[in-house]
Amino acid sequence: MSASIIEKRIAFYGAGSIAEALVRGLLAKQKAWPGNLSLLNRGGKSERLQNLRTTYGVRVSGNPESKQRFVQEADLIVLAVKPVDCETALLELKPLLNENQMIVSVVAGLTIETIEGILEMSMPVVRTMPNTSSTIGFGATGIAFSERVTDHQQQTALEMFESIGTVTVVEESLLNVVTGVSGSGPAYVYFLMEQLTAAGVQGGMDEETARTLTVQTFLGAAQMVQLTGEDPADLRRKVTSPNGTTQAALDVLAEYRFAEGFNRAVLRASERAAEMGATIGRK
Ligand SMILES: NC(=O)C1=CN([C@@H]2O[C@H](COP(=O)(O)OP(=O)(O)OC[C@H]3O[C@@H](n4cnc5c(N)ncnc54)[C@H](OP(=O)(O)O)[C@@H]3O)[C@@H](O)[C@H]2O)C=CC1
Numbered sequence: 308m309s310a311s312i313i314e315k316r317i318a319f320y321g322a323g324s325i326a327e328a329l330v331r332g333l334l335a336k337q338k339a340w341p342g343n344l345s346l347l348n349r350g351g352k353s354e355r356l357q358n359l360r361t362t363y364g365v366r367v368s369g370n371p372e373s374k375q376r377f378v379q380e381a382d383l384i385v386l387a388v389k390p391v392d393c394e395t396a397l398l399e400l401k402p403l404l405n406e407n408q409m410i411v412s413v414v415a416g417l418t419i420e421t422i423e424g425i426l427e428m429s430m431p432v433v434r435t436m437p438n439t440s441s442t443i444g445f446g447a448t449g450i451a452f453s454e455r456v457t458d459h460q461q462q463t464a465l466e467m468f469e470s471i472g473t474v475t476v477v478e479e480s481l482l483n484v485v486t487g488v489s490g491s492g493p494a495y496v497y498f499l500m501e502q503l504t505a506a507g508v509q510g511g512m513d514e515e516t517a518r519t520l521t522v523q524t525f526l527g528a529a530q531m532v533q534l535t536g537e538d539p540a541d542l543r544r545k546v547t548s549p550n551g552t553t554q555a556a557l558d559v560l561a562e563y564r565f566a567e568g569f570n571r572a573v574l575r576a577s578e579r580a581a582e583m584g585a586t587i588g589r590k
């Protein structure tokens with residue numbers, strides 16, 4: 308059996324933000340045919356499904372019967388519902404699955420053990436934590452495999468996420484930390500961008516100017532780290548002239564204990580992933 312992702316039929320169980328990010332990324336990289344992708348939700352939001360169909364040419368459904376068919380026909384089922392909806396979703400999937408299929412979960416905190424426990428069967432399960440930058444091929448995904456995942460299936464899952472960004476294979480126990488760092492990470496970056504732009508506007512710039520400067524600053528800084536291979540701390544020191552403007556700004560951040568707050572925030576996100584995961588299947 309071929310391992311190549313382009314030949315696989317993929318059913319996304321959950322048609323929200325992350326499912327759309329993955330679909331858009333796969334299609335943009337020509338790693339999937341629209342006709343092989345189905346996006347499934349609970350049926351209440353049919354306008355959302357129609358938009359997805361029109362935009363990407365994929366198959367969509369919120370109707371229980373055709374959802375079942377799409378799941379049964381799929382090689383890969385991507386579980387992309389919120390943690391609170393996982394148990395219901397997995398119980399719906401349970402009678403439809405067979406052991407030749409593979410479950411790929413993107414759900415924060417949901418362990419392989421919990422998935423296997425709810426399904427009451429030992430399916431190949433891939434637990435991942437992607438992020439929304441997968442939309443444009445710049446995703447960062449952490450990934451772990453259950454024992455049942457064959458080498459072939461691992462290659463398929465790796466190819467899927469490598470086509471839309473970088474993939475890091477980790478011990479499953481690290482995936483909650485991955486969630487805190489890179490799963491939620493884009494939101495921290497957007498938040499900083501919002502603040503930088505707002506400060507520029509407060510200083511007298513028009514919004515567009517402040518935004519242009521902010522975006523280029525983030526792009527340039529990330530590229531500097533990647534292309535020079537230098538440590539961010541060294542690059543920071545090169546910006547910071549003795550007793551100059553940057554030092555003055557960093558002193559204010561230290562006064563507000565920014566580093567400590569930021570560190571706590573990331574670890575809190577990881578803890579939250581564990582908390583959410585622990586509630587699944589415990590009703
Ligand atoms: N957003 C992000 O940046 C990331 C999210 N994740 C994970 O992805 C998962 C989804 O997040 P996100 O996309 O943001 O959430 P959204 O709320 O945007 O999407 C959730 C989707 O799940 C659907 N759904 C819920 N229950 C069912 C069901 N029983 N059958 C079929 N579909 C169902 C919803 O359908 P309906 O509209 O009909 O209710 C909706 O389409 C979460 O577990 C999260 O941890 C992982 C990495 C990044």
Ligand SMILES: O=C(O)[C@@H]1CCC=N1
Pocket residue numbers: 415486490491
């Ligand atoms: O906020 C969340 O719970 C999800 C998981 C990672 C990013 N978004």
